[in-house]
Amino acid sequence: MEPTIFEKYRPAASIIDRSLADTRLACYWIESVAGQAARYARLEGDLTAEDVVVGGGYAGLWTAIKLKTEHPERRVVLLEAKRVGWAASGRNGGFCEASITHGEPNAEARWPGEVDTLRRLGYENLDAIERFVTEHGLDVEFERTGQLSVANEEYQLEWVGEAGDPETEVLDAQQVRDRVNSPTFLGGEFAPRENANVHPAKLAAELARHAVEIGVEIYEQTRVVRLNGRPDEPIELETERGFVNAERVALCTNVFPSLLKRYAFHTVPVYDYVLMTEPLTDTQLESIGWSGREGLADMANQFHYSRLTADNRILWGGYDAVYFAGGRIRHRYEDRMESHRKLASHFFTTFPQLAGLRFTHRWAGVIDTSTRFCAFWGQAHQGRVQYVAGFTGLGVGATHFAADVLVDRLEGRSTERTELEMVKQVPLPFPPEPAASIGINLTRWSLDQADHNHGKRNPLLKTLDALGLGFDS
Numbered sequence: 001m002e003p004t005i006f007e008k009y010r011p012a013a014s015i016i017d018r019s020l021a022d023t024r025l026a027c028y029w030i031e032s033v034a035g036q037a038a039r040y041a042r043l044e045g046d047l048t049a050e051d052v053v054v055g056g057g058y059a060g061l062w063t064a065i066k067l068k069t070e071h072p073e074r075r076v077v078l079l080e081a082k083r084v085g086w087a088a089s090g091r092n093g094g095f096c097e098a099s100i101t102h103g104e105p106n107a108e109a110r111w112p113g114e115v116d117t118l119r120r121l122g123y124e125n126l127d128a129i130e131r132f133v134t135e136h137g138l139d140v141e142f143e144r145t146g147q148l149s150v151a152n153e154e155y156q157l158e159w160v161g162e163a164g165d166p167e168t169e170v171l172d173a174q175q176v177r178d179r180v181n182s183p184t185f186l187g188g189e190f191a192p193r194e195n196a197n198v199h200p201a202k203l204a205a206e207l208a209r210h211a212v213e214i215g216v217e218i219y220e221q222t223r224v225v226r227l228n229g230r231p232d233e234p235i236e237l238e239t240e241r242g243f244v245n246a247e248r249v250a251l252c253t254n255v256f257p258s259l260l261k262r263y264a265f266h267t268v269p270v271y272d273y274v275l276m277t278e279p280l281t282d283t284q285l286e287s288i289g290w291s292g293r294e295g296l297a298d299m300a301n302q303f304h305y306s307r308l309t310a311d312n313r314i315l316w317g318g319y320d321a322v323y324f325a326g327g328r329i330r331h332r333y334e335d336r337m338e339s340h341r342k343l344a345s346h347f348f349t350t351f352p353q354l355a356g357l358r359f360t361h362r363w364a365g366v367i368d369t370s371t372r373f374c375a376f377w378g379q380a381h382q383g384r385v386q387y388v389a390g391f392t393g394l395g396v397g398a399t400h401f402a403a404d405v406l407v408d409r410l411e412g413r414s415t416e417r418t419e420l421e422m423v424k425q426v427p428l429p430f431p432p433e434p435a436a437s438i439g440i441n442l443t444r445w446s447l448d449q450a451d452h453n454h455g456k457r458n459p460l461l462k463t464l465d466a467l468g469l470g471f472d473s
Contacts, residue, residue, distance in 0.1 A: 001453055005349065015355050015356075020344055040084065043239060047077065048244070050074040053249075056078060059406075060080070066403055084208045085203075088391075092395075094199060095195055104119065121416075122397075126397050138207070148179055148188060150185045151185070153454075180294070197295060235247070250388075265431070271336070272317060273339040273343060273364045274362070275344060275362050279313050280357070303319065334364035370390030375390050383410075
């Protein structure tokens with residue numbers, strides 16, 4: 001096995017130690033809006049509404065907004081177990097990508113006849129988000145910067161330009177370094193329409209604010225524990241303090257257990273780890289360039305992602321995607337110094353000129369991975385209950401598209417979106433434990449081996465590719 005660039009050129013341990021010495025275990029995004037984002041009352045007692053949305057992340061907020069905008073006369077209620085945007089929607093990398101399929105290669109492998117349509121719908125979706133943010137004056141630090149994908153190893157250069165998007169610009173090493181200056185970058189590609197940067201926690205807070213302004217009722221600290229439905233009767237949602245009856249229900253609970261038992265094994269929780277630096281000085285910023293403020297990612301199976309914040313901090317995350325045996329969600333899993341030290345080491349390999357820079361925050365977020373690496377839709381009770389999950393870490397933009405599908409299906413509409421094979425197909429579930437742990441961790445090991453073997457995939461990965469299954473880093 002060949003060592004990767006990050007093993008060949010490790011920074012001194014003292015550089016890593018110093019960079020993490022005063023780091024807080026806290027999400028920078030959520031901390032930065034503490035005391036500014038509105039809080040909403042807990043539901044006490046029973047209520048009845050036409051439309052109820054469960055989940056106060058992006059998918060739930062977009063769905064509630066779209067339902068209320070289309071039918072202002074209806075009572076639309078959103079129920080959130082904790083706080084709006086506290087989980088994946090508030091603690092992600094802050095990339096709002098055009099792809100609704102977790103990248104075009106994923107679409108080509110699964111729905112080859114729909115690739116062009118899915119690409120077009122993805123761009124239309126991101127354009128629609130940008131229009132909404134502009135038209136409603138949402139303060140979310142939205143920047144349409146494009147996406148820069150870089151090769152850190154010679155074999156990765158073979159993948160440059162494979163996506164087939166005519167707007168993507170292929171770059172040699174000097175052209176990449178003219179954009180973002182790193183000695184590890186050997187080439188890459190720039191997709192100008194593919195990405196926007198956004199402040200994740202501000203986006204959740206602003207969507208909630210807009211929802212309330214148009215008449216959506218939001219209840220926080222209101223966990224739904226059970227869903228019951230009978231033909232020709234309202235759907236009943238049991239909360240910890242009462243019952244909610246609804247004509248239609250949208251379930252947008254992301255990685256958390258589905259209220260529909262049939263989808264209990266369709267997602268697994270995977271932890272992703274992130275670092276945030278202190279603001280760069282003008283000299284530090286000049287040393288890396290990055291004047292275009294592009295979203296940045298590398299091309300390995302275990303990839304890193306990075307971006308600049310509004311005050312010129314660098315977010316650096318990815319690589320380790322950790323599934324913990326048992327498939328449970330635990331706060332203690334967020335404190336994994338092994339992963340954060342590895343990220344810090346890779347950061348200073350990528351940007352050796354920034355040695356001495358400190359990280360102010362380190363955190364983790366739990367991702368809802370599906371076996372097809374992107375969102376899927378489910379339903380129950382004659383279509384009166386609709387469900388979406390499985391975004392696999394690229395949900396910031398895709399949740400908007402998912403909400404459009406949910407609303408179409410709740411309204412009984414047949415549209416271009418609802419007729420996609422991507423939407424109509426439900427992926428295979430993961431196996432129960434302990435088979436899930438064995439399979440997922442063996443796949444993670446195989447992906448790591450591929451990164452150490454010129455990208456060559458072993459028989460397990462080839463078999464999973466052929467079956468349309470797998471696990472993504």
